[in-house]
Amino acid sequence: MGVSTVFVALAAFFWGVSGGIGSILIESGWAPSVVSFYRGFIGLLFVLVWLLIRPRSSGFSNRQLWLWSTIAGLGVAGNFSFYFISIEHGSVAVAATLMYCAPVFVYLISFALKLERPTVSKWAAIALVMIGIVLLTKLYEIGASDLSLIGVGAGLLAGLSYAVFIFGFKYAAPHGSPQAILSIAFAVLSIVLILPSDIDQTVSVVSSSEWPLFLALGVLGAGLSFVLYIVGLKHTAPALASMIAMVEPVTATLFGFLLLDGSLDIIQIIGMGLILVTVTALSVTSS
Secondary structure (H helix, E strand, C coil): CCHHHHHHHHHHHHHHHHHHHHHHHHHCCCCHHHHHHHHHHHHHHHHHHHHHHCCCCCCCCCHHHHHHHHHHHHHHHHHHHHHHHHHHHCCHHHHHHHHCCHHHHHHHHHHHCCCCCCCHHHHHHHHHHHHHHHHHHCHHHHHHCCCCHHHHHHHHHHHHHHHHHHHHHHHHHHHCCHHHHHHHHHHHHHHHHHCCCCHHHHHHCCCCCCHHHHHHHHHHHHHHHHHHHHHHHCCCCHHHHHHHCCHHHHHHHHHHHHHCCCCCCHHHHHHHHHHHHHHHHHHHHHC
16 A cells, blocks of 8 residues: 555544544533634645645636635535534435535536536435435334434535535646645635634634544544645546445444444445445546
């Protein structure tokens, strides 16, 4: 296994761990918007250091860079927010797996924009993912489960938001450096998420005993992980990166089992497996 592959795997692992950390903070009474804000803001500080170290070819004078990076930032803001809302109303395992459905939304958007040609196999794969979602979330007995429609909906919106980030980053990439794109994206995220946040609670984080968890969330969940992922992706085949990305929901699930007393029954495990395998196959085929 090459160093680049290790970087991608570490990034996915850190994203999975960040979901668990966010769940702990939310259970401690912190609002999802505050948790999301600090994850993005600390990530912004991290990538700004990266930008200072490697300022060349930033592309800040290019309007297209600002446009698509802003769209990417709105996507990340939605992804972080809806992910933690889904955790609040469900579990970290379900939220992470629903967010992993992002490639399905990428396909649907590509179909709508005529960037990708729909085929029977692709529609079949999307249908399998939908069946997996029903099994994982137990939508057929939503009233009797620990989940809520808010939790399920937020998890899917987190995946849709991540798809928006993927498109934004893809179209921004030719116009500037990754560190410049991430700097703009995280700056947009910080501005968007500070507005709806409880200012008193946001300020109180600095003096709280749980600030190390917020710091770990920002460094692992946004700063270091994004840098590792982008650097690793340069020398890792997209198909392999798609398979390695499965580390994130698996890590989040294990975190929920081991530290948060989470549980899934056999039907939910089958649903999770169906989603992970199908989405990975879709990503590999697209690559």
